[in-house]
Amino acid sequence: MVVLVLSACPAGLRGHLTRWLLEISPGVFVGVLTKRVRDLAWERVVELSKDGRAIMIYSTRSEQRLAFKVHRHEWEPVDIDGVRLMLRPHTGDPSAGRPRSGWSKASRYRKAVQQSAKRRGGEEK
Numbered sequence: 001m002v003v004l005v006l007s008a009c010p011a012g013l014r015g016h017l018t019r020w021l022l023e024i025s026p027g028v029f030v031g032v033l034t035k036r037v038r039d040l041a042w043e044r045v046v047e048l049s050k051d052g053r054a055i056m057i058y059s060t061r062s063e064q065r066l067a068f069k070v071h072r073h074e075w076e077p078v079d080i081d082g083v084r085l086m087l088r089p090h091t092g093d094p095s096a097g098r099p100r101s102g103w104s105k106a107s108r109y110r111k112a113v114q115q116s117a118k119r120r121g122g123e124e125k
Contacts, residue, residue, distance in 0.1 A: 005055045020041060063083065
């Protein structure tokens with residue numbers, strides 16, 4: 001089984017791939033190919049994709065039972081103890097994924113109430 005996803009690729013490439021695969025959605029191809037035809041199709045994708053991106057997922061005899069290839073994609077496949085994963089690039093923003101710094105609105109309100117109670121208590125004395 002092969003799944004091929006194209007982004008921003010020429011229409012000619014999409015037409016070429018319909019010889020072997022079914023296009024189930026724009027840029028998404030599915031089918032069953034031999035290893036040789038799959039490798040030749042991937043070479044053609046890399047050759048004709050120009051500025052586009054491509055991801056190919058295919059069945060293998062591994063623990064995950066699948067493997068993938070990428071072309072001009074931000075995420076890259078990495079092998080960790082025999083398991084293939086996709087590594088997402090670091091965005092460069094150190095605050096990404098962290099909660100906002102500072103106090104919550106409820107905490108600020110509670111602190112303001114406590115301070116006003118202290119001021120009122122101090123003025124009466």
